[in-house]
Amino acid sequence: MADEVKLHGVTGSPFVCRAVIALNLKGIKYEFVAEDLSNKSADLLKYNPVYKKVPVLIHNGDPISESLVIVEYIDEVWKGVPILPQDAYEKAQARFWAKVIDDKCLPAVFKAVSSHGEEQAVAEAHEALQFLENELKVKGIKFFGGDNINLVDIAATFVAFWIGAAEEALGIEVLSKHKFPKLTEWSDNYVNCQAMKESLPPRDNLVAFFNKRFGKA
Amino acid sequence: MADEVKLHGVTGSPFVCRAVIALNLKGIKYEFVAEDLSNKSADLLKYNPVYKKVPVLIHNGDPISESLVIVEYIDEVWKGVPILPQDAYEKAQARFWAKVIDDKCLPAVFKAVSSHGEEQAVAEAHEALQFLENELKVKGIKFFGGDNINLVDIAATFVAFWIGAAEEALGIEVLSKHKFPKLTEWSDNYVNCQAMKESLPPRDNLVAFFNKRFGKA
Known part of the structure; x- marks a missing residue:
């Protein structure tokens, strides 16, 4: 089964951009789900009840929040161009x-x-x-x-x-x-x-x- | 060569305690270097010039600061009881x-x-x-x-x-x-x-x- 990757975000957010960069560096195809921060989606509130913020990455149905946590996750799951040092x-x-x-x-x-x-x-x-x-x-x-x-x-x-x-x-x-x-x-x-x-x-x-x-x- | 491990800290700090727990979980022998926060050592200021805070772990001369970064480092370098999940x-x-x-x-x-x-x-x-x-x-x-x-x-x-x-x-x-x-x-x-x-x-x-x-x- 191919990976299903979605990114809940807003364009213009430097935090969302971190996740976008990591996804692009790895060449991962993903769906961008545009959020309206003045009217957050039920999905966003369900996936990130603590912060209620973007970005949220959904990988095969599993949500990951917080931009640096997302970047580390992407680096760990998808090999290729490394984002964190190996040492x-x-x-x-x-x-x-x-x-x-x-x-x-x-x-x-x-x-x-x-x-x-x-x-x-x-x-x-x-x-x-x-x-x-x-x-x-x-x-x-x-x-x-x-x-x-x-x-x-x-x-x-x-x-x-x-x-x-x-x-x-x-x-x-x-x-x-x-x-x-x-x-x-x-x-x-x-x-x-x-x-x-x-x-x-x-x-x-x-x-x-x-x-x-x-x-x- | 045996590992040389030092922990600059103060007893009573919950942040220092995180590093102590990780070291003890792994069974690592280390030297505790007690800092006086009202008169920080030259070593502490040299090792952590950004935050000027404890804990600082020194592993074979290399300093690592910030408690959660230290805990992840310990988990990665010393195998045995795992601290982070593998998945x-x-x-x-x-x-x-x-x-x-x-x-x-x-x-x-x-x-x-x-x-x-x-x-x-x-x-x-x-x-x-x-x-x-x-x-x-x-x-x-x-x-x-x-x-x-x-x-x-x-x-x-x-x-x-x-x-x-x-x-x-x-x-x-x-x-x-x-x-x-x-x-x-x-x-x-x-x-x-x-x-x-x-x-x-x-x-x-x-x-x-x-x-x-x-x-x-």
């Missing part, structure tokens, strides 16, 4: 950095954007992003995964793509080439990967979203 | 529930305790803990891992042991037998496991800690 220590490091991105970078960047670039919030975002800048610089790597992207790159997708769209929409600067030479170089390399080209949402739509949500009307 | 879907479920415990249950319980049992905070802790109660009830399992403990049980150690000590110290009730029959039964079974007996800190010290930190002086 136990490198794997632990990848999980650690994915967690730093979710615990520290994401909330700080969200605050910088939603505050419309308020000085203190941007300073805090810079402090969080500096950890990623240092990681690339110290190790002298192209991607967080080395020569190829891995879990950490996927976790950091919002840094590479969402921040720029927010900057354009709101006329703010969070991730400058001057302050983050390695991270902006990584962003350029990353969004121009083949796997990204087929996985990222249309940039114009994101710019419009940020304008509508956080822009000065 | 990919069950493994994803275990990771999901460990994340629910850290994202939802821990902050809600902390608030209930630190607010000295304030009504709204306790109600929110109950709401979060209800997910764990339901999980045990619906599946009819002794431990979150089924017949044996797994990552989820280890993540939930603070529910089994720390909450009771806080209740005793502060004269509050967060986890009642009446409201959480399955979770309190699980707590009893869990803290009385052999692996827990050798891993949990002295209960009296925890009660004294909660009294000093949150008690009405």
